[in-house]
Amino acid sequence: MIVDIDRIVHDIHDAAATFLRPRFRSLEVGHVREKAPGELVTVADEECEAHLGPALLAACPGSVLVGEEEASRDSSALALLTGDSPVWLLDPLDGTAAFAAGTPDYAVMAALVVRGESVLSVIHQPEYGCTFVAERGSGAYELSSGARLRPGPAGAGAQLRGAVMRRFLPPDVAAVIERNASRFPTLEPVTKTAGVEYPAIASGHRDFMLYWRTLPWDHVPGGLLIAEAGGRAAHLDGGRYRLQERREGLLVAGSPDRWERAREELGV
Structure with a gap:
């Protein structure tokens, strides 16, 4: 097309x-x-x-x-x-x-x-x-710079820079993340706008974001951006995000290795 x-x-x-x-x-x-x-x-x-x-x-x-x-x-x-x-x-x-x-x-x-x-x-x-x-x-x-989005390698041993959108988390998931929060500098979002956070992750300014609610207009545009930049957006069991499915929990990261590390360190 x-x-x-x-x-x-x-x-x-x-x-x-x-x-x-x-x-x-x-x-x-x-x-x-x-x-x-x-x-x-x-x-x-x-x-x-x-x-x-x-x-x-x-x-x-x-x-x-x-x-x-x-x-x-x-x-x-x-x-x-x-x-x-x-x-x-x-x-x-x-x-x-x-x-x-x-x-x-x-x-x-x-x-x-x-x-x-x-x-x-x-x-x-x-x-x-x-x-x-x-x-x-x-x-x-x-577009204005023509720069290709490439997050680059994660710093070896450095703490991941990421956040969790906590509002819709189930209590059990929230409790696990709270226990593991000290592994990160902060888990507070810089913004709560997917249209700002997805590009920040795709360009390497942040490493990951965990969302719970997965409305398609919030995540499909950024999901393609992440994928084409070499990152990964997937459900916590590793399953691919499909807009026809109403599954909750979506971990977005600038690279597959960041995704795996973020999931492990969050404990989810």
Whole structure:
């Protein structure tokens, strides 16, 4: 399947410039609400998805869209993931809590999935001016610099730099990780935005991240980025992440050896 990547990137940049950045640190009363307990949505999320979704569909005739905001309103949209049509997964504003708090750690993420395999992903960080692109079999790179993402070797004997998203952990898993926390400098996330953390791991700035909840728009774009950079994203039993399955627990690392070491040292 041939897709005009430049067009996709342009559409994502345009949506961010039109619907996200003008609202950043300018949200008004009524522009933010809870869509579920502890889960925020803003008018910017909804406007960006309403504009960018049709643009992605137009760029790939015959495709269908699974956007985070539409799926949160109507979970039946997730059934499209098991259909025969190419699927766009769209997170129009990853890191909504950060965006609402006026913190620049937010992103736009999109991935194209064909017959269950992600073939293209784009992660754009508007406030940092960085766009990360991954194509299946062609590598991962940061667009403005053209730099290929390669985490490099882990330092022998050095403590791993990583974090655990604790909010959704089962109590037994949380207890094991707490007992082993002293093996790491810290397990507190630098950010809670997948669109920031996945590129940081893929480029070697951090070694790993453990997630429990595995919503596809959060993990499919970054998962392809990690894979094409030479890293690994897999369930704790080593099983491959498949977007059609609703399995919890996903360990993401910059290389297979980091993945194995992180799992061992976390004790999970």
